[in-house]
Amino acid sequence: MTRHKVRRSGLTMPVVTARFIDKAWTRGCDFIVLDLEDSVPQHLKAHARGLIKDAIPNVSKGGAEAFARINHDLMEADTEAVVWPGLKRIKYPKTEYAHEVRRLDEIITRLERERGIEPGTVEIDPSIETAVGVANVFDIASASPRVREFGASGGGYDLSRDLGVEMFVDFDQFAYIRGEAELATRTLGLGVRGAPFVPNTTGSVSDGERALRQAEAARRCGLRLGGGGLNPAVVESHNVGLTPTGEEVRDAHSVLEQYAIVQSAGETWKEIEGRVIDRYEADRARELLDWAQACAERNREKAEAVARAQSAATPKN
Amino acid sequence: MTRGKTSRRSWLLVPASKPDEIASAAKSGADVIVLDLVELVAENDKPAARQAVRGAIAAASASGSEVFAQIAPQFLGADLEAAVWPGLAGVVVSRAEAVEEIAEAAALIACFETEREMTADSVGIVPALETAKGNHAAYDILHASPRVCGATLGRADLVMDLRPEPNGELHLMPYLMQRLVILAGAAGVPPIGAWWRAPDRGLLATPENTYDAGHRGRAIGFKGAMCLKADQVAALNKAYERL
Numbered sequence: 001m002t003r004h005k006v007r008r009s010g011l012t013m014p015v016v017t018a019r020f021i022d023k024a025w026t027r028g029c030d031f032i033v034l035d036l037e038d039s040v041p042q043h044l045k046a047h048a049r050g051l052i053k054d055a056i057p058n059v060s061k062g063g064a065e066a067f068a069r070i071n072h073d074l075m076e077a078d079t080e081a082v083v084w085p086g087l088k089r090i091k092y093p094k095t096e097y098a099h100e101v102r103r104l105d106e107i108i109t110r111l112e113r114e115r116g117i118e119p120g121t122v123e124i125d126p127s128i129e130t131a132v133g134v135a136n137v138f139d140i141a142s143a144s145p146r147v148r149e150f151g152a153s154g155g156g157y158d159l160s161r162d163l164g165v166e167m168f169v170d171f172d173q174f175a176y177i178r179g180e181a182e183l184a185t186r187t188l189g190l191g192v193r194g195a196p197f198v199p200n201t202t203g204s205v206s207d208g209e210r211a212l213r214q215a216e217a218a219r220r221c222g223l224r225l226g227g228g229g230l231n232p233a234v235v236e237s238h239n240v241g242l243t244p245t246g247e248e249v250r251d252a253h254s255v256l257e258q259y260a261i262v263q264s265a266g267e268t269w270k271e272i273e274g275r276v277i278d279r280y281e282a283d284r285a286r287e288l289l290d291w292a293q294a295c296a297e298r299n300r301e302k303a304e305a306v307a308r309a310q311s312a313a314t315p316k317n
Numbered sequence: 318m319t320r321g322k323t324s325r326r327s328w329l330l331v332p333a334s335k336p337d338e339i340a341s342a343a344k345s346g347a348d349v350i351v352l353d354l355v356e357l358v359a360e361n362d363k364p365a366a367r368q369a370v371r372g373a374i375a376a377a378s379a380s381g382s383e384v385f386a387q388i389a390p391q392f393l394g395a396d397l398e399a400a401v402w403p404g405l406a407g408v409v410v411s412r413a414e415a416v417e418e419i420a421e422a423a424a425l426i427a428c429f430e431t432e433r434e435m436t437a438d439s440v441g442i443v444p445a446l447e448t449a450k451g452n453h454a455a456y457d458i459l460h461a462s463p464r465v466c467g468a469t470l471g472r473a474d475l476v477m478d479l480r481p482e483p484n485g486e487l488h489l490m491p492y493l494m495q496r497l498v499i500l501a502g503a504a505g506v507p508p509i510g511a512w513w514r515a516p517d518r519g520l521l522a523t524p525e526n527t528y529d530a531g532h533r534g535r536a537i538g539f540k541g542a543m544c545l546k547a548d549q550v551a552a553l554n555k556a557y558e559r560l
Contacts, residue, residue, distance in 0.1 A: 138453070172484075179492025186449030186477065194489075196482035213483075221480040221488035266359050268332075276521060280475040287478075 004149065004191040005065075006298035007031055008215070009238035010228025012069060014039035015051045025062030025309055027232050028239060030298065032059040033067045036078050037093055045074065049081035056086040063305030067091060067125070075104060083111035087122055094158060095126035096133045101143035108146065123148050129158035134177050138184040149225055151193030152181035172197035193225045194218065206231035215241020222284075224291060239299075244292040252285035252292075259285075325349050325467070326557035327550045328509060328543040330387065332357035333373055334366035343379045345547035346554060350377040353387040354396050355411045356472065357545075363392075367399035374404040385443070387411055390418045393425060401429035407441030407466060412476065414450040419461035426464065438464065443509065445471030452493055459504035468501040469509040469543060470494065474518055481515030498538035510534055511542035511553070524552045531556025 010031035013020040017039075024032045034055050040048045056066045069091040070078035082090060092104055101124060108122045124146040128134055134152075141150045152159075152174070159177065160167045172178075178194060185192050196217045200210065211234035215226065219242050226238045244252075259282040262270045269278035329347035331338045333354050342350050352373050358366045370386060377384045387409040388396035400408060410422055419442060426440045442464045446452045452473070459465055470493055473479065479488045494510060501508035512533035517526050527549040531542055534556070541557050544550060 175492055179489060179496070182489055183449055183452055183493070183496075187453040196488055198483055217483045221482050222478045223488075263359075266361065268357050268359050271521060274521070276518070278475075280472075280478070284478055 004224055006294050007065070007149070008224075008226045008242035008295070009235045010064075010067070010226065011232065011235060012039070012228060012230055014048070015055050015068075016040055016044050016048045021051075021055050021058060024059035025064065025306070027062070027064075028235050028302065029062075029064045029228075030226075030239070030302075031065040031067050031088070031228065033069050033091060033228060034059065034082070035069045036074075036082070037069045037071050045071070049078065052082045053084045056084055060086055061305065061309040063302030065089070069093065075100070076107060079104060079107045080111065083108055083117070083122055084115060085117055089123040089125050091125045091127060093127045094129045094133065095140050096130055097136055098139040098143035101126055101140055101147065105144040105146055120146070122146065125149065127156075127158075128152045128177070128181055129156060130162040134159075134180060137180050138187070141181075141184045141190060142188055147190065149191035149193050150181065150185040150188070151195075151225075151227075152177050168201045168203045170199040170201055191225050192223055193227055194223050195227070196221050196223075205229060206233045208233040208237045211237035212241050218242065219244070243295040243299075244288050248288060249292050252288045255281050255285040256289075324541075325383065325507070325509070326541040327553035328385070328541060329382075329547065329550055330357065330543060330545050331377075332366065333370050333386070334358045334362045336369070336373070336376065339373050339376050341547055343377050343382060345382075345550045346380075347382050347547075347550045348541065348554070349385055349406070350382045351385045351387050351409055351543070352377060352400070354392075354399070355387050355389045367395060370399045371402045374402055378404055383407075385409055387445075388422075390414070390422075393418070393422055397422065397425045397429060401426055401435070401440055402433060403435050405440055407443060407464075409443045409445050409469070409471070411445045411471060412447045412451065413444035413458055414448055415454060416457045416461040419444060419458055419465065423462035423464050440464065441466030443467040443469060445469050446497065447471040447473045447476040449477060452496065455497065455500045456503065459500060459506060465504065465506055467507050467509050467540075468497055468504070470497055471543070474513070485514045487513065487515065487518075494534075494539075495537060502538070507540035508538060509541050509543060510539045511544075511556075512537065512539075522546075522549060524548050528552035528556050 007030045009029050010033055011027055011029050012033040012035050015034045034052055036048050060066045065088040066086050067089040068082035072094040104124055112119050124144055126140050128137055141147055165173050182194050198214045198217050215238050226242055258272055258277045262277055269276055325348045327347045328349040328351055329342050329345055330351045330353050331342045333352040352370055354366055374384045383406040385407045386400035389411055422442055430437055444458050446455055459468055474487050474490060479490055482488050498508045511530035513530045531553045534542055542553050544553055
């Protein structure tokens, strides 16, 4: 499996709402998405663009990566406003065609050059939110090397509107869409942002307990990356839910010990306590240990950044 | 050619390197015995396993089972040279990902068929689509040669590390299974597989759970399934009977 950045938790917030933006660095997120799209009213779009450049360092003080979500129909103007040093990714809503992604790539490439940003820094995160987008999913995911993670984990509001699919039901109404997106993602070797089906019949965005169940389900079925949320109540659930537990780490060590014994006996597999130990289990154990280590490093990095930001904010006597 | 005409409800995989296991597989009642050169044979044992295949074909078919061999795309030449002997009904190409692999396998098989005085076009090919790339290219792979006589996801759940979701389904597998059934239908070949659910991931499933997996598999269009233990064979024969 490709080694991904640790992006378990995130919050999407309107860049125009100062009280959200100013507190963003205290939320414990792996990433913050500065929104220009749905959470910003039409009459504030131009104003919002002017706020991004300063918001980037502000929201990343606590170690979070700063992302921006642009408007599909205002792509060029929005992109001009968001590609500044510190920005790591642009979320491109309602992507429908590969050429849209290529066009966005060209603009980012120019802005990186003009603004002294290392070429290739800014990733593109195309959101699949329409039927056309689903039909073109492989072409979209393969349209630019800036697309490094992909998925249709949101299975979201816009898609349900576009297709007339109900959002909050107790069965997996997006199985095909998710499958198409994930097969494309895996075929291209990108980071998989998937979500196993967990019933959600309430639509609450602030239910930390549900968020934890969802994140744990994702972790248990081998997924690593989170899509973020809208309410601070879900951040810790996503961080914890997508980090291997101590028990899983101990188990991985024991699987590797058992597999070493299987190998030294010249066997390919062995049943040990009702469980198959083979190279697949061993690969999975190694990958889990790598991921656990990456999560621990990321947690440390964020804690240090928060400590620095706190001491900078404390008035000196 | 008898491809697709015979009943292939149960496909029992055995390591080509283990004569004892082959002998008991021959008595299992499996419609097909697959002599494995890939998954179940340790790296050091592979040369000996290749040597053993020719004799193993006769041993495996002693009670009327058809015999396939499972081969690896990266050892196409060596594995096919070892496996394509009179009595072999076909090969399973593990982790098939590209049309070229199947085309090359077909060409090599044709050479060995001629060289070894076998009936022309008697050896079929079942691509095992165990990776994302293989599944992505499934339509083309299944049309790559007229020898293609089936399609399976093989051990995709393990190769792609697809684990149980809260509802018991293996992540992504319901999608991949239904996709394979459709694409195999489009290619006119039988899809081979069973609908496994947690906690079963092949090797250790009980006969009861194997039957359930076969029953569900049959319900979505599979025409027989692979298994790894002799005691799973009867369950699959029952689940896929009269197909």
